[in-house]
Amino acid sequence: MKGQSTGVISNLGDLHYTAVEDAIARHAARPGGLMPLLHAIQERLGFVPPAALPRIAEALNISRAEIHGVITFYHDFRTSPPGRHVVKLCRAEACQSMGGEALAQHAQARLGAEFHHTSADGRVTLEPVYCLGDCACSPAMMIDGRLYGRVTPERFDRLVESLQESG
Numbered sequence: 001m002k003g004q005s006t007g008v009i010s011n012l013g014d015l016h017y018t019a020v021e022d023a024i025a026r027h028a029a030r031p032g033g034l035m036p037l038l039h040a041i042q043e044r045l046g047f048v049p050p051a052a053l054p055r056i057a058e059a060l061n062i063s064r065a066e067i068h069g070v071i072t073f074y075h076d077f078r079t080s081p082p083g084r085h086v087v088k089l090c091r092a093e094a095c096q097s098m099g100g101e102a103l104a105q106h107a108q109a110r111l112g113a114e115f116h117h118t119s120a121d122g123r124v125t126l127e128p129v130y131c132l133g134d135c136a137c138s139p140a141m142m143i144d145g146r147l148y149g150r151v152t153p154e155r156f157d158r159l160v161e162s163l164q165e166s167g
Contacts, residue, residue: 012052019040019041024059033060034067045081047077047080049079075129085123088141088142095139103139107126115128129142134147137149138150
């Protein structure tokens, strides 16, 4: 039953509660289980709900501060739901040397959203990443897990427009 262990996540909705409890059941007993547990929650929900931290801390016998530190240290974790599409722009040196900074500025202006934020229409979340492994085709970006290289501002616009057309 929801929140039965100590009531620590009674403020989570049923979907979130189920995702958190399923991840705990699969990963809490593993040595070093925090990272796979957090990834499992984010994979299922698209983010790690802050309200789940007390329950995760209880299950792993660690502090909420430790979990918060991990979530805020690793760029891949989110604490709020993303937009319908997630655009990740590479911020590593190879991409920076090939126009990545100008692309980042263009992307933020085009979407009306800074890094770690979502466009006003809720369609696109913009995230920085520090190397997509496509250095030979810099600057690189990823949209919903699909990699794109040699991205110019014009190509960025075409790709974002195709997202809007596809819903």
